[in-house]
Amino acid sequence: MTAESVWIPPNALAHLTEELARLATHPNPDRATLERVRELRKTLSQAEASIKPDDGLVEPGMRITAMISGDTRATVFLLGQRELVALDPNVGVDVYSPSSPVGQAIIGSRVGDIVTYDTPARAGIQIEILAAAPYKG
Incomplete structure (x- = not known):
């Protein structure tokens, strides 16, 4: 995990990806929708949903x-x-x-x-x- 990445459960990643797809295809988005799309893109660009190695190290995930x-x-x-x-x-x-x-x-x-x-x-x-x-x- 890099300094900018954020661990996210795979199901949560799927939820955010679906929300972004739904909002990004809105024909006439308002300001709040555009802001949410920006937030989702930022979160998803930092998301890491991998299963961590079972090595006893304490880290997110x-x-x-x-x-x-x-x-x-x-x-x-x-x-x-x-x-x-x-x-x-x-x-x-x-x-x-x-x-x-x-x-x-x-x-x-x-x-x-x-x-x-x-x-x-x-x-x-x-x-x-x-x-x-x-x-x-």
């Missing part, structure tokens, strides 16, 4: 199982942009953004790593990566 300090049960979530992942109705887990405090802390870590992050409400939260598997839809 991975389903993460982690133990957060203070919790009694492991947390399972998909690392990805919430608004794009929400377009895929098959995603049955919480979504954590790569730009969130936890997302920023864990990207690039591997299964078995323990990393620390801060939130506005609490500092020094530890999270242990128990599993990182590719999201396959």
Whole structure:
């Protein structure tokens, strides 16, 4: 994934592609439609919908199982942009953004790593990566 690319589930990519095709063929688009077409083209030009390798590396597009300090049960979530992942109705887990405090802390870590992050409400939260598997839809 390049610095400009954004991971998106394959079903969400299909949804956005269909929306763009529908809007781009509108005979008399208004300003809002033209702006949406521009946004969709930008998003699609940055989209990466590949299945990540199952190598234990934490990156967008991975389903993460982690133990957060203070919790009694492991947390399972998909690392990805919430608004794009929400377009895929098959995603049955919480979504954590790569730009969130936890997302920023864990990207690039591997299964078995323990990393620390801060939130506005609490500092020094530890999270242990128990599993990182590719999201396959």
